[in-house]
Structures are given as structure tokens and as C-alpha cells.
Amino acid sequence: MEAKEVRGELLAYARRSCKPFEKRLYLDISRLGECPRKLAWEMLYSGSPGEDIKLRLFVAQLMESNLVSRLVKLFGSTYVLPKPIYAMMGKLLGYTSGEFGKILVTIKSIPNDDALPDGRASNNHYWMTQALMHFGHYTRCIIIYESRASGRIRTYDITYSPSIGEECEKKAVLILDSVNEGQLPKCNCGRCKENGYIERER
Numbered sequence: 001m002e003a004k005e006v007r008g009e010l011l012a013y014a015r016r017s018c019k020p021f022e023k024r025l026y027l028d029i030s031r032l033g034e035c036p037r038k039l040a041w042e043m044l045y046s047g048s049p050g051e052d053i054k055l056r057l058f059v060a061q062l063m064e065s066n067l068v069s070r071l072v073k074l075f076g077s078t079y080v081l082p083k084p085i086y087a088m089m090g091k092l093l094g095y096t097s098g099e100f101g102k103i104l105v106t107i108k109s110i111p112n113d114d115a116l117p118d119g120r121a122s123n124n125h126y127w128m129t130q131a132l133m134h135f136g137h138y139t140r141c142i143i144i145y146e147s148r149a150s151g152r153i154r155t156y157d158i159t160y161s162p163s164i165g166e167e168c169e170k171k172a173v174l175i176l177d178s179v180n181e182g183q184l185p186k187c188n189c190g191r192c193k194e195n196g197y198i199e200r201e202r
């Protein structure tokens with residue numbers, strides 16, 4: 001056995017094991033806080049993720065599933081395992097990180113303490129929980145952050161807002177209709193053009 005071979009096997013394992021989101025097949029419920037144009041662009045044009053992204057994703061998913069197994073150990077049957085949420089004829093897809101009774105659980109493994117929110121969940125994650133609660137029919141959510149650099153954990157309670165849920169649903173309809181017509185909806189983040197989310201040949 002040589003060091004190089006061990007490295008190769010470990011990297012190949014990570015590539016095989018990471019589960020990237022199928023962006024061209026589904027609209028990701030957990031990203032409905034983002035710009036509709038960017039999300040439609042990804043459904044129309046994005047390719048499969050590169051090596052670096054797959055490795056980062058693998059480590060994040062590993063830590064999240066490890067946190068799930070800790071919750072199982074600590075809370076037993078009070079905690080229900082993660083499950084997918086489908087909506088809109090199966091075109092919308094999201095995943096819970098579990099449930100406590102009727103309370104949704106979402107887990108975010110983050111690379112370092114700089115990404116730990118202070119005082120409340122970040123805007124994107126707030127929208128993520130609202131969209132998951134809307135389509136999964138929950139009224140409360142507990143979001144758990146864990147920093148991979150320090151092991152620090154932060155948790156927040158979030159209550160469902162019907163008006164934000166409605167906004168998520170409207171945005172999802174807009175995106176799916178646009179994608180059906182092979183078009184991009186209007187940008188509302190102001191950065192799509194500079195980031196290259198423009199119409200192109202398919």
C-alpha cells in the first residue's frame with residue numbers, strides 16, 4: 001500500500017458518496033429565498049458540479065448526517081428522521097433534517113465560525129425554513145448550526161409566516177413557468193448580469 005493509493009481511494013469514495021442536488025430536474029425548495037432568475041438559469045443551463053464542490057458537499061453532508069445520528073441517540077423516538085418534501089407535481093423538492101413532533105428541524109453544517117449567525121438565522125436560511133414550512137405544512141422550525149472549525153452550535157426557533165410562504169410559492173410558480181417556456185424571469189438581486197446568468201444556447 002502506498003500513500004498515493006490511500007488518497008486516491010478516499011477521494012473516489014467522497015465523489016461517489018456526495019449527493020449533489022439535481023438542479024436541472026427539480027427546483028430546490030430550500031433556495032426559494034434566492035433570485036428567481038438565478039434559480040431558473042440553473043434549471044435550464046447548469047452542468048454537474050466540479051470536483052472541489054463535490055468534496056466540500058461531501059464533508060458538509062457527512063457532518064449533517066452525523067448530527068442526525070446524535071439527535072437520534074439523544075432524543076430517541078421524539079426525533080423523527082429526515083425526509084424529502086415534494087410539491088407542484090414533483091417539480092419542487094426539499095429535504096427536512098428531521099422533526100420533533102410537528103416541529104421541523106433543519107441542520108446547517110458550516111465551515112467556520114465566521115459563517116455562524118449572530119442573534120438570528122441568516123436571511124437566506126430564514127427563507128429556506130419558511131419555504132420548507134410552507135410546502136411541508138409545519139408551523140414551527142428549529143434550525144441548528146454547527147461550525148466544523150470549532151464545534152460551536154447555535155440553535156434558533158423560527159415561526160412560519162404565511163405571507164413569506166405565499167411569496168415562496170409565487171416565486172416557485174414564476175420560475176417553473178419560465179423554465180417551461182425556456183426563458184429567464186426578471187432579476188431581483190441586481191447581480192445576475194455580472195454573474196453570467198444570461199440567456200444562452202442550450
Ligand SMILES: [Zn+2]
Pocket residue numbers: 035036037038186187188189190191192193
Ligand atoms: Zn438576480
